[in-house]
Amino acid sequence: MQRRTFMTGVAASIALPMAGAQNLPTGPVRIIVGFAPGGGTDILARVIGQKLGDMWKTQVIVENKAGASGTIASDYVAKQAGDGTVLHMAHINSHALMPNLQKLGYDAEKDFQPIALVGVTPNLLICGQMQPAKTVKDLVALCKAQPGKVSFGSAGPGSAQHLALEMFMLQAGVKAIHVPYKGSGPMLTDLIGGQVQYSFDTMTAATPHVKNGKAVAIAQTRQKRAAGHPNVPTMSESGFPGFEATTWYGLVGPGKMPAAMARRMNEDVNKALQMPDVMEKLEASGAEDGGGSVEKFAQFMAVEQGKWAKVIKEANVKVDS
Numbered sequence: 001m002q003r004r005t006f007m008t009g010v011a012a013s014i015a016l017p018m019a020g021a022q023n024l025p026t027g028p029v030r031i032i033v034g035f036a037p038g039g040g041t042d043i044l045a046r047v048i049g050q051k052l053g054d055m056w057k058t059q060v061i062v063e064n065k066a067g068a069s070g071t072i073a074s075d076y077v078a079k080q081a082g083d084g085t086v087l088h089m090a091h092i093n094s095h096a097l098m099p100n101l102q103k104l105g106y107d108a109e110k111d112f113q114p115i116a117l118v119g120v121t122p123n124l125l126i127c128g129q130m131q132p133a134k135t136v137k138d139l140v141a142l143c144k145a146q147p148g149k150v151s152f153g154s155a156g157p158g159s160a161q162h163l164a165l166e167m168f169m170l171q172a173g174v175k176a177i178h179v180p181y182k183g184s185g186p187m188l189t190d191l192i193g194g195q196v197q198y199s200f201d202t203m204t205a206a207t208p209h210v211k212n213g214k215a216v217a218i219a220q221t222r223q224k225r226a227a228g229h230p231n232v233p234t235m236s237e238s239g240f241p242g243f244e245a246t247t248w249y250g251l252v253g254p255g256k257m258p259a260a261m262a263r264r265m266n267e268d269v270n271k272a273l274q275m276p277d278v279m280e281k282l283e284a285s286g287a288e289d290g291g292g293s294v295e296k297f298a299q300f301m302a303v304e305q306g307k308w309a310k311v312i313k314e315a316n317v318k319v320d321s
């Protein structure tokens with residue numbers, strides 16, 4: 001009897017690691033990003049992807065499928081098998097904004113398995129060094145002096161940057177030109193070159209250009225200042241109380257992914273988020289408040305979807321189908 005008990009215990013100790021292994025993908029993993037290389041989503045996907053590759057002892061590749069404000073990538077991932085070899089760096093655009101703006105080929109709630117929230121960032125109101133208005137007050141005055149002529153770049157129609165601009169125009173009572181791009185990367189190139197004047201871009205994408213002096217940070221769009229930009233005032237501090245327009249990123253899988261696999265991956269994403277070098281990169285980019293359970297991320301996305309549905313309706317925002 002004692003021998004049987006011992007052998008049962010050994011079998012259990014062997015089975016547990018095997019069960020854990022079965023809840024991870026067996027081959028190379030692709031993290032699909034809905035924006036061009038160099039943007040905030042791409043940057044965070046590569047940071048997290050490298051750590052997961054190390055932990056899973058397999059190749060983790062970031063693959064960019066840019067266009068349609070991130071929905072091309074989301075539509076692709078929604079239709080993949082749930083074996084964990086295809087993941088998606090979900091973004092506010094494709095999972096909370098665009099579903100409220102047009103009919104899509106996927107259901108943002110039903111067709112994805114949440115894994116973990118990676119981070120929430122303010123947007124940074126930025127401009128190139130050559131622009132005349134470098135404070136919110138001066139920018140409002142410029143927009144009023146040149147109605148419909150001051151240009152604002154975004155990562156695409158219906159993007160977080162676009163809706164931050166719409167919120168700004170409503171609250172400031174001004175009109176500006178919206179110039180959509182296929183991601184933050186190409187938009188930032190044009191902003192630095194002067195082809196587009198301003199943007200409420202993601203802090204993740206904008207920060208390197210602010211740090212090297214090629215772009216100027218005018219304001220940030222959360223109620224509190226991000227640790228990585230302690231000297232940049234918030235929009236609330238700049239005369240727009242209550243102005244809050246964030247960008248968030250989180251890892252999801254196709255809806256067919258087993259919940260047990262998502263929870264297993266969640267553990268490793270949380271471990272990665274606690275690594276000092278990852279924390280440093282996230283803080284520098286303004287990405288905060290990431291981590292937590294699968295259920296916490298699912299609830300977060302549901303709240304965001306409801307919040308932006310209300311904003312889109314009140315602002316009467318439309319995008320071309």
